[in-house]
Amino acid sequence: MIRLAVVLCCLALPAAAVDCRDTTFEGVSMTLCEVDPAADRLQLFLYDGEGQPFGHFGTLAEALAQEIPFAMNAGMYHADRAPVGHYVEDGEEVMRVITTDGPGNFGLLPNGILCLSGGAARVYETARYVTEAPACHSATQSGPMLVIDGALHPRFLPASDSLYIRNGVGTTENGDRAVFVISNDPVNFHTFGRFFRDVLELPQALYFDGNISRLHAPQLERSDFGRPMGPIIAVTD
Known part of the structure; x- marks a missing residue:
């Protein structure tokens, strides 16, 4: 992953309640962005408009003609960047809900x-x-769940050696x-899930990805670049 410095197009970011900061948990470096869904346009x-995937944060910002206060990849996708699971955008369903198990993390x-609703x-x-x-006026499906009603996913192993950069x-x-x-830093599911449960004290948490994990956070002068993404979640002005 290549971290690029963000070049701001104006003197101040759009007004938003997004709060991004770096922290550590059990020796693992984490970056988190807190969003107030009632105040921020998520x-x-x-x-x-031509039916092509945005793919990159810069492409999305250019299309919206604005600086974006926060963005992150938001769900797994196929080679053509179509979503693997349920996806709804502005009330239009692009992909149905997938309820069956299968290979991979999803x-x-x-x-x-x-x-996202109301x-x-x-x-x-x-x-x-x-x-x-x-x-939901918008929705994205991914997997696995990290925290379910305050409990970790039952299949997470504390000593797992499956270590990746992860986001959720x-x-x-x-x-x-x-x-x-x-x-x-690379982290296993158990540690990543416990960060949501024990530090952030959130009862529900969802994994987005581990092969493609990207963050756009101008507050931190950070905008990750790499292979094109599928679904993107962003706060817009």
Whole structure:
């Protein structure tokens, strides 16, 4: 991953309540961005007006003609960057909910869905999402869940040697707080999940990815660059 310095196009960032900062947990460097869904305009982005994936933070910012206070990759995708799981953007469903297990991290059930609706951001375990059918104006499915109702995913192993740069999101039960986290050092699922549960004290948390983990945080003069992404979540002005 290459970290590029962010060149600001103006003297001040757009007004937003996003708070990004670096921290460490058990020797692992983490960067987190706290978002207030009621105050910040949190949106999902995948395709531009021509039906082409945005792919990069810079491409999205150029299309929106604005500096973006925060952005992160937001879900797993296929080679053509189409989402692997459920994806809804501005009320339009691009991909249905996937409820079956399968290979890879996405299929390590339970997985989950981030739902944006009415000034709230909530992570749902997929079966609960299907049962409750919340009205989401935007949603993205990924997996596995990291924290489910305050408990770690049952298949996480404390001593796992599966270490990657990882990113994900945790939310409160009522959706008034969303915290997006990326590890700056390789970390296993158990440690990453405990950061959401024990440090951030969030009852629900969802894994986004480990092969493609990117953060755009101008507050920290950071905008990660690399292979093109699929779904992107961003705070816009």
